[in-house]
Amino acid sequence: MGKRVMSKMALIVLLAMLVTAVPTRLLAGPDDAGSEQVKQQVLEVENHLNQAMLHADVATLDQIYTDNLAYMNAGGEVMSKAEVLAKFKSGEIKLMTLGRGDIRLTLFGDAVILNGISTAALEYKGHVSYGPRRFTNVYVKVDGAWRLASHNVSVMAKK
Amino acid sequence: MRRWILLGCCLPLLATTQAWAQGSTSVASADQIKKEVLQLEQEQDQAIADSDVKTLDRIWADKLIYTTPTGELLTKAQHLADFRSGVRKFETMQHDDIQAWVYGQNVVVLMGRSTSTLQYKGEISKGPRRFTNVFVKMDGRWQMVSHHVTDVAK
Numbered sequence: 001m002g003k004r005v006m007s008k009m010a011l012i013v014l015l016a017m018l019v020t021a022v023p024t025r026l027l028a029g030p031d032d033a034g035s036e037q038v039k040q041q042v043l044e045v046e047n048h049l050n051q052a053m054l055h056a057d058v059a060t061l062d063q064i065y066t067d068n069l070a071y072m073n074a075g076g077e078v079m080s081k082a083e084v085l086a087k088f089k090s091g092e093i094k095l096m097t098l099g100r101g102d103i104r105l106t107l108f109g110d111a112v113i114l115n116g117i118s119t120a121a122l123e124y125k126g127h128v129s130y131g132p133r134r135f136t137n138v139y140v141k142v143d144g145a146w147r148l149a150s151h152n153v154s155v156m157a158k159k
Numbered sequence: 160m161r162r163w164i165l166l167g168c169c170l171p172l173l174a175t176t177q178a179w180a181q182g183s184t185s186v187a188s189a190d191q192i193k194k195e196v197l198q199l200e201q202e203q204d205q206a207i208a209d210s211d212v213k214t215l216d217r218i219w220a221d222k223l224i225y226t227t228p229t230g231e232l233l234t235k236a237q238h239l240a241d242f243r244s245g246v247r248k249f250e251t252m253q254h255d256d257i258q259a260w261v262y263g264q265n266v267v268v269l270m271g272r273s274t275s276t277l278q279y280k281g282e283i284s285k286g287p288r289r290f291t292n293v294f295v296k297m298d299g300r301w302q303m304v305s306h307h308v309t310d311v312a313k
Binding site: 068070072074075076077078104106108110111113115117132133134136138141142149150152154155156 | 220224226287288307308311
């Protein structure tokens with residue numbers, strides 16, 4: 001009698017697991033309601049990043065940049081995370097004002113591409129530029145947090 | 160006896176379903192992932208050199224974000240149309256100094272240098288340029304989701 005009850009219970013548990021397993025996968029798509037939430041999370045990180053650059057807050061930049069950050073400035077100069085942080089720390093890169101527009105976020109699985117236009121006043125190696133520049137920031141989730149994996153900038157052609 | 164047969168049938172089915180439910184596949188090493196993406200990058204370079212729109216259509220994600228050295232933002236459809244019409248044409252293809260960074264199982268950031276000869280809207284440029292390509296694995300295959308290229312200052 002006891003064995004029969006146990007066997008029935010085991011069967012019920014197995015069937016319940018089978019039934020609950022399927023919808024989890026079917027409901028998880030790239031365009032589900034969670035994508036807006038992800039974009040909001042990334043926008044918050046982007047805002048922190050902008051403030052950190054404006055204030056040369058190297059500790060916050062260190063947290064936001066991935067260790068393998070691929071950073072390319074408007075002159076096509078490629079820098080590592082350590083080099084970018086050192087330039088903010090020394091004042092060689094100095095963001096004097098913030099100006100951002102035409103921000104577009106696109107979610108691709110485990111990455112978010114943020115593309116926009118910058119009109120920030122930026123001093124680099126003693127030269128001040130105002131743009132406009134088009135930039136692409138690539139965010140990836142590392143250890144549960146969205147972090148900047150890549151930054152690229154191009155100076156926009158005058159029309 | 161019948162109970163055991165039933166259990167024997169259910170267990171493999173359960174294991175398969177749970178794995179599918181979690182989207183789990185075999186875990187690839189960073190080196191394996193890098194190799195796969197570098198192969199795709201080479202395939203893309205060849206397709207660009209040959210204006211092979213069909214291959215580019217397969218490699219590029221539908222929502223590709225493409226930024227030119229002059230800050231022009233192009234969609235996948237616009238970019239494919241440029242290749243199809245000959246508005247954009249690569250006369251030579253030369254990429255080097257390629258570096259790739261793997262994030263998890265599904266994202267690769269690739270950076271490189273281009274000295275390709277490019278004809279775009281009637282103008283010829285030879286670079287050097289620096290570019291960043293982002294590849295994401297979606298629907299079981301690697302796709303390029305973003306390309307940003309910048310002229311290197313003289």
